Amino acid sequence: MLIWCLLALAGTSYALPQGAPEKVCDSMLPVHSGILPQGSASPYSITPRRFQGAIMVTLTSLLDTPFEGFMLQGRTPDGRPLGAFENVGEFAHTINCAQAGDTATHNSPNPKNVLEFKWLPPRNYEGPVIFNGTIAQDYSTFWVGVESGQVNVRRSLVDDPAPSLPSSPFSSTPPTFERPNYHEAAMDFDPFYTGCTSTKLCFGSPDGCVRTKSCQAAVAISVAGDKVDFELKATQNAAWVGVGLSDDEKMGDDSVIECAKNGNQLGAYLSWTEGKPNYGATRLKNQLGIRLMNQSIIDDTIYCRVRRDVMTAVNGKVFDLGRNKYHLLIASGSRVSPQGVGYHELSFLASGSKQALADVSEVKAASKSLIRLHGAFMLAAWIGAVSVGTLLARYFRQTWVGSSICGKDVWFAWHRMLMLVTCALTVAGFVLIWVELKGWSAEKNPHAILGTITTVLCILQPIGAFFRPHPGAAKRPLFNWLHWLGGNVAHILAIVTIFFAVRLGKAELPDFVDWILVGYVAFHVAIHLILSVAGCISERTADGRVSSFPMKDLSTGRNAAYMDRNVDAPYGGFRKAMLSIYVIVVGLITIALILITVLAPIKETWKAFWNKNS
Template identity: 30%
Template structure:
């Protein structure tokens, strides 16, 4: 009986001991016997974590024991040591799916290069059934004389990544498979401590995934910003303004890019002055916002992809093809850097940068991950031509003209005032009003002729000054690089200016009334002027599309629709005028059936037969009707001009 009780007691003790051992084996060691960097924050064991890094001082002097695990199937998982949290210039240890542990070094945002396997021992790798790789190794803190072997006696950031491989070559990790610590760690510390705590005990070190963060500083930016050598055109391509500005912090905007060593990625950095909710870099086939692939860097530190179908707010896209994101805000200037794949066939809105594209820059306010319409024209910039991102480094200087936007507005306003305003009124005055305006003369010429001439001369000065202004502003001909709309606008507009200049020259050398060539002049004068006016209207349509394509509607009515309404309006008015002429014209009251035969050097009264009293009464009645039509026509033209000019002036102001 006693033996039985002793046996039961021993069995109970053994059970309690085994239970204690089991509970201890499941106890979270983070903050007790090792440092940890993991996610979720309290995950344990490592197999239950998205990622897990544990380290502790090794029994070997001057060494650290590491344990690394990342969930999900991959060809490799990697632990990197970095001085600034970026992939560029990092010492990497990669655990491969074939159970090897190898060393690499990343000199830039390119595929890391293989290094000599020194300073590592006690390597062990296991692959779980779900593909999760777990590895452990011992690393010496430092190796004197070994290139690219970082000295962990100094604090370093941790970087984690996973991806696919081919033999010993490890490929670019995906954008959602990279993590880095918020702080640098002291790996030679022997006692785990809670970050920011003085108690000397640790639950765990900070282990949330590091999203791209915003660093707000007031000191001078580091890295290449402090270099006195301009890399543009040497080691990277640049788009910037003012021309040749450097460093980037001194530019209104700056975009730099270079092709990776494996020729399938581009490293970008761009800077926009001004403190906003976001800055964005877009790739477009025609320098317009519609149909553009956009990467936005938010002031919250996030980097997001968007696609603009039209002038509406861009739609957020899958975060693919972009890695090594970093956002900084320094003295109100936002700087963003990232690596982008040249192409990704699986995503239709991911533009293939192996082909030439325009660059668009913009900034504005953000709401969470959503970006709102960029602010005024001064906050949107575009390259003058499409760019070859795979070419040798080039430097594309931007405009140094701070008044460029105002000059473009002046160009559009003067063209509209000249062609849509004065020419529209001048043509109708000569064609339909010479018989009905007051029969008075000014300096020996009929009143209608003086009014017609005044409109045309004012129009010529208006559109000619606008024509010269745009050539000076754009520094020459725009060519085909700005897109079809701009090219057609320039061609047709130039034809209109040419015809508009030829017509007054023809008028100076017009034959005298009654001579055989006078009818030929009248027809040509009317045809050249009318054709120039039509070309100007078509060019205005293109101009409106170009200018307003960068934003949504300026007011409740779209300017392009206003131009359509104006065209319909003048067609209707011309038809009504012609019908009215047919119903009132009498052979005995008119000696000139061609519109501009009355453009003479003799007084109006000497060119007309005096009508009868009855005819005079009919003329007075017809004149009243036509004057009302003329008044309505002038109102319609004036309202159109006012709308277009005012919206040009207030747009982006």
């Protein structure tokens, strides 16, 4: 076996270290984060020659430009792989596409100028063979369908002279070329993540997605001398993806590299983020210091490779990417204009600590515990506690008559406790989110304003209840109406606010949470209707002497006389059964929503758990 290789000086490499996977046997198209192959003539050639009963195949760089990766097959004119490579040596190995050893690929991404392999035809085969290859100059620059001239295989081969370099290389699409499904390939294998934590710094959103190779927005950083390469990618049909270099984990006064759509192409831009109160990113007039090396838009994925000078001055501040450490802010969004990008509603994540860009260790995200606690407290308050508390106050005043808790009617004791729990959780959740954001939310979402109004109404309810008039007082009906109105408005606003929370980027909640909330609302309304009808029947059964439908109690004094009776209103057992069903179902819904919120993003958490235990 004759194999030899002239190596150039080693440098930073982006080619697939392990060689081509078998899943691309037919297409020979690398899955390089959706990067398209070059359309120009290849600077590399594949030259076959007959030698001692075999065929020697030479891969050569015509322009002294080393290549880092390759995939090589012998094929029939109609595109079927055949034959096998023998003893390919230390620089390559074979994989099995149609049969054992019929494809050769590289072992490492070390630069190579010339490689030669020995290829054996199938036994008793006679006919033409064309050698077809993919040759990668680096991770983002490669040619697919580089073909040799046709060579005829005979039982008695006559040796050919040593190869001479052709005047122009072949560069065409292989006969069986089929573009693979990018999403399926990316799910199983995505070279964007190759080298993360070993040769390059990687960070992505949601937290932990680099390990599972499922980031919605991600950056991979490689430092080489006075240049720093940033690879940016985003899914979800994002219009832009950006990485910010910040002195803290909050947005404001940060240098940002944007990969943003510009018509049917992508552009790379430098921008500067403003802090409070005018959050936003301003694209710089001076774009010196960065250069777009490669870009692609494949299906719902955008990708840019941007080279930035290690020393840049942005908005009067010097950024030394070689010496200084920075928090990384990764973000993506769906809106872009000629002046800049829109809000990062698709994804946003900040690193938990400052990072040297040459440090390839795993990057931890900033803690989101306060956001998770805020969501959990609000769900427990407004889906759980309020729902049961209002039901008790409206339909159970004439139930458990003769029983008491701390000297108070059972319904009232539970109602008061649940409302106090609601108020405490709401205030705590409100404080937590202010501590986390250190100001008003920058998202264009009514969640913040609706949540503030709900919190104010929640605080006013117990204050008003403390000063409520005596049951026999003239102003008691007015208090009843105001208390009922304030409670119901607060509850409705809270549910609407939670619906808007599903659209918050920081919440990272899946879309199916909307359906859980819709199910809760439908169940809540159905139980109220059932108990309202039951109240009317109960009142009619009692010959109309009393009112078990509490809305009548808001303006009359009839309830006071009825409450003195020592018997429950009719159908008390039915009401208790409905209450039990309601508490169980609402409790399960509340627990499910809290778990989804605390473990968000739930899909990535489940995927990480599954990978760990499978």
